[in-house]
Amino acid sequence: MAEIKNVGVCGLGLMGSGIAQVAATSGYGVVAVEAVQAALDKGLAGIKKSLEKFVEKGSMKPEERDATLARLKASTNLDDLAGCDLVIEAIVENMPAKKELFAKLDALLAPHAIICSNTSSLCVIEMAAATKRPKQIAGLHFFNPVPIMKLVEVVKTIMTDQATIDALYGFAKKLGKVPILAQDTPGFVVNRLLVPYLLYAIRVYEEGLASKEDIDEGMKLGCGHPMGPLTLLDFVGLDTTYYIAQIMFDEFKDPMFAAPPLLKRMVLAGHHGRKSGKGFYDYT
Ligand code: NAI
Secondary structure, eight states, X not given: OOOOOEEEEEOOSHHHHHHHHHHHHTTOEEEEEOSSHHHHHHHHHHHHHHHHHHHHHTSSOHHHHHHHHHTEEEESOGGGGTTOSEEEEOXXXXXXXXXXXXXXXXXXXXXXXXXXXXXXXXXXXXXXTTSSOGGGEEEEEEOSSTTTOOEEEEEEOSSOOHHHHHHHHHHHHHTTOEEEEEESSTTTTHHHHHHHHHHHHHHHHHTTSSOHHHHHHHHHHHXXXXXXXXXXXXXXXXXXXXXXXXXXXXXXXXXXXXXXXXXXXXXXXTOOBGGGTBSSSBOO
16 A cells, blocks of 8 residues: 555545644645635634644744645635545535545546545445445544644445555554444444443433533542533534434444433524524623
């Protein structure tokens, strides 16, 4: 397998911009492709702002910021990814859109190139099946905010070969991340454990067993978690959690993953957490 030198990122939203940023900071040539110019501009502005914060904190020299930006090319033309050895897809969480993109990338990229998805909940083998290189398709699941969070789940499908996994471990380590190996099952490792915990916290609240403040305080002080589960739900997004829980329930048919009635009702009410101004707590 050829060495990874040039990295492509598709989708410059919340996750894609973080991934493009850390790859460029780590010395890779990066091509970031967006569907629309406005989203591209927003993504680039986010990257510049984030790099600026590192400079202000003193953890990055201004020359390093400039070199990072010089290594980053942004475009709205998918063809600009042609020279990439690895492309990471971070577009919307929608299977038809991802399959269409994977098929296009497969036709465009050199035979040695690896294509990864940053999906949180979709089946990676279904994307691999849209290509003629399933051995070189894997999940590469980063955590938000990408420049800060150390973990990357490397997701192996039943067809991913070991050379691809080895290359992705090397890549993740070069980004300063810690890779762990996960199988292509809903939630991988972290969300498989985290989602039932979050859903159970909602059930405890829903049943009136404790106030939301006490549930959060209990888990913070009793378990050493940096934030309580209801605060974390507001941070992740109640709509996102509901969506992932439904995918997991659909796959496993285990009541552990069934969304509590309160979660569904809060999502229907538009109480999606921090991003909507209201979730379990008020952010207005
Ligand atoms: P986002 O909505 O912030 O960004 C998605 C971007 O993709 C948008 O800017 C959109 O214009 C662009 N896009 C859509 N179709 C495109 C195409 N065909 N080509 C190029 N760009 C396209 O979404 P976010 O939150 O960054 O999520 C992206 C992926 O990362 C999803 O698969 C999600 O499940 C996954 N993820 C999200 C996490 C989170 O905390 N938000 C955590 C880990 C994974």
